[in-house]
Amino acid sequence: MFLELDGRGPLYDQLTRALKASILDGRIPAGTQLPPTRELAQELEISRTTVLAAYEQLRAEGFIDGRVGSGSFVSHLQARPLQHHVQTNIPPPSRYAQRARAVRNWDIPRLHRGLRYDLLYGYPQINPALNNAWGRELARAAAYTRLNAVEVAGLSTLRQQTCDYLARRRGVQAEPEDVVIVSGTQQAIDLTARVLINEGDHVVLEEPHYFLAHQALVAHGAELVAVRTDQHGLVCDELPTQPPRLIYVTPSHHFPSGAVLSMQRRLDLLNYAERHQCWILEDDYDGEFRYDAHPLAALRSLDERDRVIYVGTFSKVLFGGLRLAYMVLPSALRLDFLSAKYLSDMACPVIEQAALAHFMEDGGFERHLRLGRKELKARREALVAGLNEYAGDRVTITDTPAGMHLVVWLRGYDTARSEALIAYAHEHGLGLYPINPLYLHEPQRQGLLLGYCGLSVNELREAMQLFGQCLDHMDRM
Amino acid sequence: MFLELDGRGPLYDQLTRALKASILDGRIPAGTQLPPTRELAQELEISRTTVLAAYEQLRAEGFIDGRVGSGSFVSHLQARPLQHHVQTNIPPPSRYAQRARAVRNWDIPRLHRGLRYDLLYGYPQINPALNNAWGRELARAAAYTRLNAVEVAGLSTLRQQTCDYLARRRGVQAEPEDVVIVSGTQQAIDLTARVLINEGDHVVLEEPHYFLAHQALVAHGAELVAVRTDQHGLVCDELPTQPPRLIYVTPSHHFPSGAVLSMQRRLDLLNYAERHQCWILEDDYDGEFRYDAHPLAALRSLDERDRVIYVGTFSKVLFGGLRLAYMVLPSALRLDFLSAKYLSDMACPVIEQAALAHFMEDGGFERHLRLGRKELKARREALVAGLNEYAGDRVTITDTPAGMHLVVWLRGYDTARSEALIAYAHEHGLGLYPINPLYLHEPQRQGLLLGYCGLSVNELREAMQLFGQCLDHMDRM
Known part of the structure; x- marks a missing residue:
């Protein structure tokens, strides 16, 4: 009997694998008596x-088949030729997967290694x-956590802490039962x-907007309608006459421009939603980080008609x-969201939830936030000072004193020139990220998102000096 | 100016809230000058x-509007009457949510408090x-973990450890790129x-089967086809002539009966999938816990045509x-699954993954498994001994020496009698769980799942004594 051991893993595994392969491809036919163990052991040493x-x-x-002692016989399996992972006849995946393929954009911003100054946005600073x-x-x-405790809505202590936090910091009154x-x-x-969302349902997004919301909604079959934003956020007068199912907004600090949705527009938006029976998804992704005054109360705090699905995240502040966030749900949707969460992944991990609940209860969370806010404010100021000094009037800064990144618009740049600037900067160790991928339609001006979470005050200054040199280079082109 | 502070939270918040409410409901009209701060402070003390x-x-x-010093004036907002979360005109949710409502079964087995002996299944023992x-x-x-590191497929060290583990214990050869x-x-x-799955696609399940797979698939719009199982697992001869998109199986240890899918049927199943261009989802949920011999190699180890999506879980053994599990994916589906994971929740939490990778690398994981296996084997034997002694021939045990629960069939019971037994047992502190909810169609016999993870050897003995008394009581009915 010819048996080739492949040298991977324990000998016993190798032998089992070799025998199986020979049985499956018919080299050792059904009914054959295998050699006695002693004999095979000698043969293979x-x-x-x-x-x-x-x-x-x-x-x-x-x-x-058979027992040790009375001989071992190869079973009468219907053998088939062994092939190694050759796949033919691949049926198409679901429509969901096909739409996800269409929006798949592996060019999304990622941490680059080896860049001296990386102005990547979207990642919190790490203290x-x-x-x-x-x-x-x-x-x-x-x-102390009960390790098998799985609560679909999330650990009740964490939901309680979240409600306390929301009342204190975001003006949102919610009970633990409203939170998932x-x-x-x-x-x-x-x-x-x-x-x-059903396939074909309309969803309104701000233009520009968070690209992953865009992708997730498209994958679910939504038809996106992008509505213009200005310095006061979403231009509510331009909401479509054909009502959408859902409006996705970032009112506290528009992503990415930083605009704060004005009070009048907040009321208009809520009235529109009520009039047209649509839902609002309020993504309050970094409402905590506001440096000039108290953070603005969330849109949800004005929502007497229970139309706003409110989302906040711990991942951005920690x-x-x-991977932990929280939703405050309109009561009409609560059970449906619980079902969806349950069927999606049952619940979030229990220990991280317990740790976070204690961190909040103990005050460590708000201390961390305070420190982070102070540090981010200093970084933002360094970035703005550096921009003023080195970029001057070649850029326009659009931002409110909030958040973890700011947007600069490049004066007199078109797409090609913007790409050339980004490429040149990258070559010289400076990571810049364009605003274009955040638009549904081609934008009329070129902009950059400058994330200031990953660099110190000094590094930001140096980075802006380098940015100025890159702009100088482009000026000479 | 009449302002009522509600006494919740800091004074400053209470005052802000009271003023907002008055502005929004028109009690303080637009254009009104607010009293000077000193005056209001005195008035409210x-x-x-x-x-x-x-x-x-x-x-x-x-x-x-206005600045401190020059007076503060209420902005010209379009006010609207304040109402408290009165929601009208609720549009129906998505078809997904409607289907999820239809299968919503909050009667799923849960830990009961206050039961002396709870034979709940599905939860691992806790050491x-x-x-x-x-x-x-x-x-x-x-x-030491980079806290912002988010890898969609999962931490590469954990994927590597998973591959080593799968090769060693489950006969599955996979590379880290195949794993999510x-x-x-x-x-x-x-x-x-x-x-x-698109709406209306057919999916084959074993009958009986894991109820949460059932629910998740129905919510996605699948049409379920339940195929009979016997002591050798899924009866492959009865697979439908109209080919399904997907076949969901538990070949190592059929859930819930414990039957092991025979080698001939494994080959038949793979051939069927290849012939009909359908996919197989192999849920290897507790293949590790086998007490008589080495664990069986997974179906995936025989899958030369790359038709099997393999799933194993860490939640059952830890x-x-x-909330951590792993999938080994056919190469044709890899990118689609990565997109779906990315758009669903981006990635799993990084620290738990890093901890698990180290636990596996360090050998702690397999030590834990070994101890768990030894303890579970002892418990299973105690349960079987107790059944033999106290239930005798009033039940039939169907099981292989594997897993974390076993199934007993109740002789001469119909649904009503089975429910009466369960209710009586519950009253007397014994938690029993029927097999009925695991069937798509009404089963022809009544059975119970006895989970033995939550009770010690002695408790299991006592529980079986109590079970015997419950059967005695039913015999007298």
Whole structure:
């Protein structure tokens, strides 16, 4: 009997694999008596125990019949030729998957390695003290948490803490029963699409907007309608006459421009939603980070008709890999969201929730926020000062004193020139990110998102000096 | 000016809220000059700083215009009467949500409090040593993990460890690129439905089967076809002539009966899938727990045509609240699953993944498994011994020496009698769970799932004694 051991893993596994392959491709036909274990062991120069173990395994899996002692016979399986993962006849995937293919954009901004100054946006700053503080919270939570406790809506202690926090900081009055803990803002958007959107339903987005909301909604079959924004946020007068099912907005700090939706427009938006029976998804992704005054109350706090689905995230204020966010739901939708969460992934991990609830209860969370806010304010000021000094009137800054990035518009640039600037900067160690991918329709001007979470005050200054040099270079082109 | 402070939270918040309410419902009309801060402070007997802060907040939110010093005027907002969360005109939710409503079954088995002996299935046993061991791993991982690192497919170290584990224990050869880490088996099922199922597509399930797979698939619009199982698992001869899109199976240990799919049927199933161009979802939910021999190799290990989507879970071998599982994907589907995962919730939490990767690398994971297997084997034997002694021939045990629960069939019981038994047992502190909810069609016999993870050997013995008494009671009825 010719058996080739492939050298991968324990000998017993190799032998089992080799015997199976020979049985399956018919080299050892059905009914054949396998050699006695002692004999095969001698032939292969391995221990008899190994052969016994392999036979035992083959027997357990139905490849051989008979008992040790009375001989082992290859079972009468209907053999078929062995082929290695050659796949033919691949049927098309679902319409969901096909739409997801169409919007698949692996060019989304990612951390680059090896850039001296990376102005990537969308990732929170990491305070090195957080690693240890968070580690302590996790170890503490692991010690006392009931490990099998799975609550679909999320751990009740975390929902209670979230309500307290929302009342204190965001003006939102909610009870723990109104809250569902989800795996990041992305899941909040996805669940909303599931619960509300049928293929072909219209959804209004701000123009420009968060690209992952765009992609998730398109994958669910939504028809997107992009409505213009200006310095006061979404231009509510331009909301479509054909009412959408859903309006996705970032009123506290429009992503990416930073505009704050004015009070009049907030009321207009709520009236529109009520009049047209549509829902509003309020993504309050970084409402906490406002440097000039108290944070603005959320749109949800004005929502007496219970039309606003409110989403806030812990990942932005703690760290991106946390994957925890919360939704405050209109009562009419609560059960549907719970079902969708349950059927999607049952619930969020229990220990991280317990750790976060304690971190909030204990005050560590708000201390972390305060420190972060102070540091981000200093960074933002350094960035703006650097821009004024080195970029001058070659850019226009659009921003409110809030958030974790700002937008600069490039004067007199078209797409090609903007791409050339970004490429030149990248070559020289400066990571810049264009605003274009955040538009549904081609934008009329070129802009950059400058994220200031990843660099220190000094680095931001140096980065802006380098940015100025890049603009100088382009001026000479 | 009449202002009622509601006594909730800081004074400044109360005042802001009261002023907003008055402005919004028109009690303070647009254009009104608000009283000077000093005056209002005196009137309300609060500090002037509090009033200043409230005005500042109202200004930031657009409720008032003007500057401190020159007077504050209520903005010209289009006011509307204040109503408290009265919702009218609720449009129907999506078809997904409507289908989810139809299968919503909040009667799914849950941990009962206050039962002396609860034979709930589906939850792993908890080894108290795990809380501490896992806490140490989390604290360790938190200290060195890059907190913003978000990998859609899952942390590469965990994918590598998963591949090593699968090769060693499940006979599955996979590369880290083939693996996606997901939030539990539930998410694996959900993503599979997303990527493969359009409304109306047929999906084959074993009869009986895992109820949450059933519910998730129905919510996605699948038409379910239940195929009979016997002591060798799915009866492949009875697979439908109209080919389904997907076949969901538990070949290592049929849920819930425990039957192992025979080798001949495994080959038949793979041939059927190839012939009819359909996909197989192999849910290997507790293949690790087999007490008589080496665990069976997974169906995926025989799958040369790359038709099998393989799912294994860490939640069953560690703890239910972990929410981590892994999929091994056919190469043709890899990108579609990555897109679906990305758009669903971006990625799994990073620290838990890092902790698990280290736990596996360090050998702690397999030590935990070994201990768990030994303990579960002892419990299973105690349960079977107790059944033999106290239930005798009033029940038939269907099981292989594997898993975390076993099925007993009740001789001569109909549905009503079975319900009466369960209710009587519950009254006397014994939690029993019927097999009926796991059937698509009405089953022909009555059975119970006895989970043995939550009780010790002694408790299981006592529980069976009590079970015997419950049967005695029913015999006297």
